[in-house]
Amino acid sequence: MSDSATPAPPRGLPMIPEASGALAIIGLGAIGYFLFPDDLAFLTRLIGITLLVLSLDLVTGYCGVATLGHAAQFGVAAYAAGIACVRGVTDPIALLGVGLVAGTMMGLISGALITRFRGLPQLVLSIAVGQLVAALANKLSWLTGGSDGLSGITPGKVFGLYGFDMYSRTAFLFSLGVLLIVFVVLSRFVRSPFGLMCRGIKDDDLRARMIGVSIYPRLVVMYGVSGAVAGLGGALTAISTGVVGLDSVSFERSAEVLVMLVLGGAGHLWGALAGALIFQIFEHIVAAANPFHWMMLVGLLLIGIVVFAPRGLIAPVMALATRLARKGDA
């Protein structure tokens, strides 16, 4: 440990988290693209859900908001993008924009309702908001297709050049690009004064108020940002699968992404990324091998995580990284 009066920051270059995030995503993407060319449709869906997990991490991992209704942001954006596409807006980038705006709006609404409280009332409100959205999606079947799903979503070509096909190459690369940008932006965002303050609020909200922070508006804004990310995920899913169903706003979806987040480790973008990847690949393999009983395995996994690694799979990795970094300092 250095005795100097001016300690050096533990990690040197300011852009390292962004750069390593970008490299990791490009690397994983390349593995997916070249080694599993037959699984691109699955991997594309995986990316859509991964964005939802990242979005959930922003409110649950960084702000400590317990929510079982996060699919609302994702689903509303998926429907918005799908409806826009069916009604003639077919440019994929524009559709992403639609999803982004819809997700943000839904995020702000959810946030305004949910973050008024903490603890159990908060959890229950999140469930209620999510179920309300699901009931509406079913009821407004003239708009959403209800139980039949919203189909006929045929987006145009990306930049007018690359069309979406059955093999999902375009969809995969397009989604990967969005994930890359989102991850880099979020890496920056969570280390910003705003992001740091959110972590502070999660740690101790009274302390935060005692340094002069008005918590509620901040949490609502964070929910908006989270909604934007979820919205991108929803729009991507709508664009790449061409169908939006009630499952995209369902309680199961909300619960599943929460499970993924905690599996990986809430409070780290890396944790969210790892959790989303591991869970979905695991589910994909186990469910394909035995569609009857995969739930039991997921349940056991979940209990195992809570008992043995409550801070997620990423925690030991992060601890190791910190230790190495500190060693470097000395």
Place this chain on the structure above:
Amino acid sequence: MTRRATTVSALAILCLASGVAAADTIKVGVIGTMSGPYALFGKNFKMGIDAWVAENGTKVGGHDVEFIYRDEESPNPAKSKAIAQELIVKDKVQYLAGAYFTPNAMAIAPLLEESKTPLVVMNAATSSIVEKSPYIVRTSFTMWQNTVPAAKTATKNGAKKVAIAVSDYGPGIDAEAAFKKTFEADGGAVVEAIRIPLATTDFSPIMQRIKNSGADTIFTFLPSGPPTLGFVKAYLDNGLKVAGVKLMSTGDVVTEPDLPNIGDPGIGILSTYHYSVSHASPENASFLAQIKKGGGNVDEVTMTSVAAYDGARLIYKMIEATAGQRDPVKAIAAVKDMTWVSPRGPVSIDPATRHIRQNVYLREVAKVDGKLINREIQTFDAQPDWALSKE
């Protein structure tokens, strides 16, 4: 198309073509409800297909045929599409089959032309599904097909005021439209039309509403599974039957596995359907015997196993006609005027709609030898899909 996209698709076609040429096994992807509340029907898909394979072998003209099962679980169009896509791209299936729910079938449809994969729909019953792709053929039934005879029976039995209660999704809305159109054309009045969300399990309030509407007859459709039993029990237990309100339905509401749960109070319920497990014919007897031989439970048999059995027949025919090559046009052409005798009775594929034309039977729940069955009491011969055909 840009050069890049051309290269990509050329590569793709090449991969696909080589995959097919190299394989002496022809794969058929079956998408069914293998888990969850509707798992009984996924199981029925498998029982029906297994029965066909047991009778006809695993080889067609020197090609091995392999059925791969995937789980659609619930009405989940996004998931079903993903599964279908994976079956096509990864497992390189030449045919798709199954589809319990309409939304799921609708989601799969757009993939068929691009991938040149025929789809044999073995359940999903909304009329318009076959119009979504020229490569779809259906061996199950449609709501219009089964509902029009129901409406005619209602009129004949003296119904004047009918309350319609259907599940709030594609087939339910089809059923509502079919009944309404037929019944009103015959001079009846529909006094109440209720659309019920698929997830509903408590039907008591709905029964009260129907009762207060003053209807003399209820017509209902819900997809077979947990809701149907609840509906019938609510009808019985809220005293509608005692009060003389009649229940008319398609057979989905009184499938044979549910009858023991409904119990004796259900005796007398009328339904119109294309298959009853108790259908008296040598074809049905041998079909049921085959299922038993294959380790299946006859008490679990529903119409979906027959649709799957006949669907497998179509797939074998298509493989034979194309000599194992991927040629959807030829494959569909080979089956679209087929005629045969199914366990459900004489059937044929309507060349114009690629939908099955079949007898629809009026049945009533009856107790025979201590067992509740759907006894066929009247036959409506060779019914087409009334929405698709212009008859």
Place this chain on the structure above:
Amino acid sequence: MRIVLSIATDALAYGMVLFIISIGLSIMMGLMRVVNLAHGAFAMIGGYLASYAIRDLNAPYGLAILIAVIGAIVVSIPFEALLYRRIYRKSDPLIQVLMTIGITFVIIGVVNYIFGPSLKSIPLPNALSGPLDIGFRMVPTHRVFVIACGLITALLLWLLIEKTEFGIKLRASVDHSDMADALGIRTEIIYAVTFALAIGLGAFGGVVGAEILPIEPFYALRYMVTFLVVVSVGGAGSITGALSASLLLGLADTTGKYLAPEFGEFFFYLTVIIIVFLFPRGLFGRSHA
């Protein structure tokens, strides 16, 4: 007026089912502060056991209920000893949510494996099946039975909690959670007994409510949040709260289904949001919760 009475009757029956199942969870959440999403899974186990007892063992209905209640408690013991004890009174609801979701998934998987995926009916004795004329309408006899069960449950619980030694200790532990140990109350025993009581009530509710909430493997998932919502609307740990929340939400749901069935659970959750906003600790919640 007939319509109002009609809706009220159905709402009462539905509310009572919610109450019987939820009250156990409510006591558990009041005392152990555990957000238990697996409560419905134990109710479901009760339902399966009763169905098995009646259909395969030909047990009479009353015995089947007993088997279901005791069986569910026995099944729950290892879960309590190995898992739940770790999360009692943990401040982080997230961990509780996750563990209990995991438990639910495991139970669904096991039940699916043992009993198969299809719906299981619990045949009613003749005395309870069929319609009953109550003047302004016919109701299923079973619903009257459910309403009676609900009232009796509420009464017995009230007696248990207000009039017995156990009840005094229970209330003391709920009201002065941090002091319970100092007061000489063996909390782990109180916890274990309360847990068993909660599971037993859940299983009982699962059996008698099976006509309204039918027993199938996804039961645990389908109603996972319903019971939690009832408890938090009522206020954890309060019998009055659970009863009034059950009836209120039963009324909202039934009225919605009667007047606008296509809205599904819209009115149920709208009511929840409004109540939570007005009473964040529940209708009869205590301030420390």
Place this chain on the structure above:
Amino acid sequence: MTELFKARNISLAFGGLRVAQDVSFKLAAGDRVALIGPNGAGKTTLVNLMTGDLAPGNGRFTMAGDDITGFSIAERVRRGLVRTFQTTRLFQTLTVADNVALAIMQRRRITRRVFSAATERPDVRAEWLEILALLGLDRLAYRQVVELAYGQQRLIELAIGLALHPKVLLLDEPAAGVPHDEAPKILEAIDRLPPDIAVLMIEHDMDLVFKFAKRVLVLAAGRLIFEGAPSDVTADHEVRRAYLGSYADARSAS
């Protein structure tokens, strides 16, 4: 001197228990006031009332002439009313530097920025380094708070308080739990506070009170029973009664 803070007729009861009864006092610029009283006298409750954590049943608070009674905690902090906690309340999973930097950034209204690196901004960094150095914490800057000893955490409480540039600073037993060799750092830090701010300190350690305070408030059973110079406090009859309470009563009764 200018009056910064005023409490007028503050009262609060929990059920039947009256934890504050008609409490009135003023704090002016440059004030160094100690708030003492026996255990359970309501000292921390009074601080909670001042910061807005609790709402008084009766009475008003004003700051620089403005009524702040209805203000939220955060609004009061933004007006310069800052406290430290008796039991530390810190951002446990963040580093020491982050804890102080958040306070600095909040004071400078830059925590709404979403795209700049937080703690390492040069101007922010310079400021937290200075504060941490003052308290001898600089070598711990990048350690997580949760890893630190309790005494060190108490110092961070103070560091956050300093970083907020308060006008009125409420210190709730700042030296409690701090090891002996580190306690002088706290006094030193308090000594070096800007002379124009008002400081109200709850403290049991009378040595510290005498060193620090120019004025003493004594609270007993929610009532302010003495206000005056430290030198007069021990002689005051009321105060003696309050501290020696039952003992004195027992003697007079016998």
